[in-house]
Amino acid sequence: DGGITQSPKYLFRKEGQNVTLSCEQNLNHDAMYWYRQDPGQGLRLIYYSQIVNDFQKGDIAEGYSVSREKKESFPLTVTSAQKNPTAFYLCASSPGLAAPRTDTQYFGPGTRLTVL
Amino acid sequence: AQTVTQSQPEMSVQEAETVTLSCTYDTSENNYYLFWYKQPPSRQMILVIRQEAYKQQNATENRFSVNFQKAAKSFSLKISDSQLGDTAMYFCAFMKHVRGGSNYKLTFGKGTLLTVNP
Numbered sequence: 216d217g218g219i220t221q222s223p224k225y226l227f228r229k230e231g232q233n234v235t236l237s238c239e240q241n242l243n244h245d246a247m248y249w250y251r252q253d254p255g256q257g258l259r260l261i262y263y264s265q266i267v268n269d270f271q272k273g274d275i276a277e278g279y280s281v282s283r284e285k286k287e288s289f290p291l292t293v294t295s296a297q298k299n300p301t302a303f304y305l306c307a308s309s310p311g312l313a314a315p316r317t318d319t320q321y322f323g324p325g326t327r328l329t330v331l
Numbered sequence: 332a333q334t335v336t337q338s339q340p341e342m343s344v345q346e347a348e349t350v351t352l353s354c355t356y357d358t359s360e361n362n363y364y365l366f367w368y369k370q371p372p373s374r375q376m377i378l379v380i381r382q383e384a385y386k387q388q389n390a391t392e393n394r395f396s397v398n399f400q401k402a403a404k405s406f407s408l409k410i411s412d413s414q415l416g417d418t419a420m421y422f423c424a425f426m427k428h429v430r431g432g433s434n435y436k437l438t439f440g441k442g443t444l445l446t447v448n449p
């Protein structure tokens with residue numbers, strides 16, 4: 216089955232703790248993205264990566280960090296510096312540079328992070 | 332910067348009827364892409380339909396079609412023969428074409444919650 220997986224589905228964190236959200240894809244996509252969704256809002260871009268070992272900040276990168284050591288994986292760490300981390304986090308991937316004219320983002324099932 | 336506006340926070344429709352969701356956007360770009368995504372209660376974001384701005388023909392996918400008016404910067408979604416499974420939040424999204432590079436910037440509207448009633 217080709218697709219994007221995110222784990223865990225639900226995550227609880229105590230204030231002051233860092234936590235890492237997993238995102239894996241087997242679509243052979245070059246580009247991967249992390250979005251945050253808050254109630255009543257559309258999605259906002261946190262970080263994106265167009266190629267392995269490279270990533271760029273999105274609109275709301277403060278308090279987050281990422282790595283892209285493998286094409287298939289793009290984990291997101293929510294650090295204690297993130298002031299309001301409770302949200303729904305969505306990972307996406309797209310063909311990226313491999314197909315710029317038909318580039319379309321496909322999403323994983325999401326992770327709900329709650330800070331206690 | 333691009334902005335996407337969905338003016339209908341909530342809509343409802345009877346099963347088997349047709350409904351149209353509105354979306355307008357603001358951009359100075361000439362080459363770009365527009366999307367409709369649906370997010371059912373499971374919260375999985377699912378691509379519904381995609382439109383290239385350089386194509387005059389409106390995109391269609393089975394019961395879903397768009398009315399793309401480039402001059403008016405309008406991109407509405409029509410759902411025909413509505414089904415209970417169409418109940419979801421629908422998001423309109425804009426992506427500009429980056430010449431020679433990957434297109435990365437998806438700008439989303441705030442969504443329209445569609446309820447299909449039996």
